[in-house]
Amino acid sequence: MSIQEYIVETKNLVKHYNKGEVKAVNGLDLKVKRGEIYAFIGANGAGKTTALDMISGVLYPTSGTIIVDGLEIPRERKRMAHMIGVAPQDVSVYSDLTVKENIMFFADLYRLEKAQSNSRMKELLGVLKLEEKENELVRNLSGGMKRRVSIACALIHDPKLLLFDEATVGVDPVLRQWFWKYFKELSKKGTTLIITSHVMDEAEKADRIGLIRAGVLIEEGTPAELKEKYRVQTIEEVFLKLAGDEFINE
Amino acid sequence: MSDIDFTNFSSSRMLTVSKRVLRQITRDRRTFGMIIFMPLLIMLVFGIALSGEIKNIAIVVENQDTDTSEAAGIVIKNALDSDTRVSLKEGTYSSAINEIEDGKLSAAILIPADFTTNLQQKAAGGPDVTLEIRIYIDGTDPLIRANIMAALQDALSDALGDQGVQFDETLAHDGAEQSGLDVAIPAVMGFVLTFLVLLLSSLTMVRERIGGTQYRLYTTPLNKMELLSGYVLALTFFGFIEVVSILTISVFLFGATVAGNFTLLMLAAFMYAIVHVLLAVFLSNFAENELQAMQMVPIIALPSMALSGMLVPVDSLPVVAQNISNFVPLTYGIRLFEGIMLKGFDLGNLWLDFLKLGVFLLVFFVLSVLTVKDHNES
Numbered sequence A: 001m002s003i004q005e006y007i008v009e010t011k012n013l014v015k016h017y018n019k020g021e022v023k024a025v026n027g028l029d030l031k032v033k034r035g036e037i038y039a040f041i042g043a044n045g046a047g048k049t050t051a052l053d054m055i056s057g058v059l060y061p062t063s064g065t066i067i068v069d070g071l072e073i074p075r076e077r078k079r080m081a082h083m084i085g086v087a088p089q090d091v092s093v094y095s096d097l098t099v100k101e102n103i104m105f106f107a108d109l110y111r112l113e114k115a116q117s118n119s120r121m122k123e124l125l126g127v128l129k130l131e132e133k134e135n136e137l138v139r140n141l142s143g144g145m146k147r148r149v150s151i152a153c154a155l156i157h158d159p160k161l162l163l164f165d166e167a168t169v170g171v172d173p174v175l176r177q178w179f180w181k182y183f184k185e186l187s188k189k190g191t192t193l194i195i196t197s198h199v200m201d202e203a204e205k206a207d208r209i210g211l212i213r214a215g216v217l218i219e220e221g222t223p224a225e226l227k228e229k230y231r232v233q234t235i236e237e238v239f240l241k242l243a244g245d246e247f248i249n250e
Numbered sequence B: 001m002s003d004i005d006f007t008n009f010s011s012s013r014m015l016t017v018s019k020r021v022l023r024q025i026t027r028d029r030r031t032f033g034m035i036i037f038m039p040l041l042i043m044l045v046f047g048i049a050l051s052g053e054i055k056n057i058a059i060v061v062e063n064q065d066t067d068t069s070e071a072a073g074i075v076i077k078n079a080l081d082s083d084t085r086v087s088l089k090e091g092t093y094s095s096a097i098n099e100i101e102d103g104k105l106s107a108a109i110l111i112p113a114d115f116t117t118n119l120q121q122k123a124a125g126g127p128d129v130t131l132e133i134r135i136y137i138d139g140t141d142p143l144i145r146a147n148i149m150a151a152l153q154d155a156l157s158d159a160l161g162d163q164g165v166q167f168d169e170t171l172a173h174d175g176a177e178q179s180g181l182d183v184a185i186p187a188v189m190g191f192v193l194t195f196l197v198l199l200l201s202s203l204t205m206v207r208e209r210i211g212g213t214q215y216r217l218y219t220t221p222l223n224k225m226e227l228l229s230g231y232v233l234a235l236t237f238f239g240f241i242e243v244v245s246i247l248t249i250s251v252f253l254f255g256a257t258v259a260g261n262f263t264l265l266m267l268a269a270f271m272y273a274i275v276h277v278l279l280a281v282f283l284s285n286f287a288e289n290e291l292q293a294m295q296m297v298p299i300i301a302l303p304s305m306a307l308s309g310m311l312v313p314v315d316s317l318p319v320v321a322q323n324i325s326n327f328v329p330l331t332y333g334i335r336l337f338e339g340i341m342l343k344g345f346d347l348g349n350l351w352l353d354f355l356k357l358g359v360f361l362l363v364f365f366v367l368s369v370l371t372v373k374d375h376n377e378s
């Protein structure tokens, strides 16, 4: 199998809800390169979550194709499962388990060796600043901490493709900087990250940005390319030019 | 896409799910308390309410009609003596009254000295003779009262055939203790198992689904069968705990006798629990929240109770209801529990009921497998 340039490739991807009444994703052509950090940006309701859920195989498309690392999704999604790490928009960890038990549960689902998952967990608890919370029940943690636990669960098996849906919502700005530093490190090691956000300054740090509106990609490029094309100083201004009305509506 | 993958089945992933569910259930104090105390509570309530057969009700019979050895009073007293519903105690009518008020006796019966004489006069067509027996009885428990009266009626018709005997019946205040729970225990066991296993299983399943965590599981290598078996295994484990606690309560607290094989009884109860775990797993698909899941339990359990022979023997039900009772698992549960505990049946007598329970198990298993999800549907 030849190594494709793109780890994720969707063609004319469509997802309609309520028998076509809601066109959540409406002909999306997405190409994400290996090892890049791709920021998938759009207003609430633009279709980011729907698109990401189809890529992770959780949601079946109405039409269109998805190829992830040469695998046809959703048909071959269980073969893809070990190589993706997903942090859903709604923090989905078990609140009546401790931080450690949550992480170890996912480690066991990926059938990692005990020693391996233990050292990996220690590393992640450090990166995500959760060392002191290891034995705390998740229910007793703040929203931002829960999100960090969720991210740890997505990273435990060292996947090569990360799908983070609004991963940094509710995480304080200082920690967010720290996260992005870690994301960059992962990317340098060859991990691909797709991070959705409706917060624009997140995008500035990404390798490439895709702007989605009403289920279609309306603009794409590196932060520098986009700023140059629209002759502005910040990515924020790019968005304001393209979809300002929608963001104001929030 | 709905293909069920048996080939890549990983029992380690299945056990990972089971372990987590078990841990979560034991950590939830309310639920865990329910598992431990509900059997006791329900067994107590239902056990007492349903104590079916009445035995050995303590009464005193004072017979003054002893002129000849064939005197009617003697025949009546002997007939009562051999009736298992009542147990004759020493004492006189007047001394017994205090004991009835103290709750130590349920009734006192006085057969007057002229009973035989009056009887003979009446048989000879004598005018206006009343045949009278005095009874002082505890009327607070209708069931006990009815049983005493029935025993007396039987004794009278044994002794005299159908002759108009008048009872001078006086009611006492205090209730008497009941006995004879054993007969009710198999049915109550079946009901408690139905109720608790359905409740715990459907609550757990709905919590899994509404927490948003199941969605994330879909992105992991965990497949449908592993997920389903993981749940079923964990819930069955709790079903097993319920079985053990219910049997322990029945045998050690209520002194239930197990005439048949204890292992066979465990097996029957265990199988019965699995049937309801699977039923709950299937039904939880139709519940959107914990409240709906909880509401489903009485919807299943109460009709089961009515149709399974728990309240009224199946044979006494209307024909339509009898036919429906064939499709109620509790019917077979009760038959198995009663058969083993009361009648001392073994597999030779019970294989058909085991088989039918097995059919339910298979059907609910297939329904669960067909409805288990591994992706979001909409």
Ligand SMILES: Nc1ncnc2c1ncn2[C@@H]1O[C@H](COP(=O)(O)OP(=O)(O)O)[C@@H](O)[C@H]1O
Pocket (backbone or CB within 6 Å): A017, A018, A022, A023, A024, A025, A042, A043, A044, A045, A046, A047, A048, A049, A050, A051, B378
């Ligand atoms: N299960 C669903 N049923 C019906 N409509 C849905 C469903 N999920 C999402 N939608 C709709 O699809 C659109 C896209 O939603 P979503 O993908 O969540 O957007 P985003 O993640 O960008 O905020 C919205 O209009 C949303 O209301």
Ligand SMILES: [Mg+2]
Pocket (backbone or CB within 6 Å): A045, A048, A049, A050, A089, A165
């Ligand atoms: Mg979203």
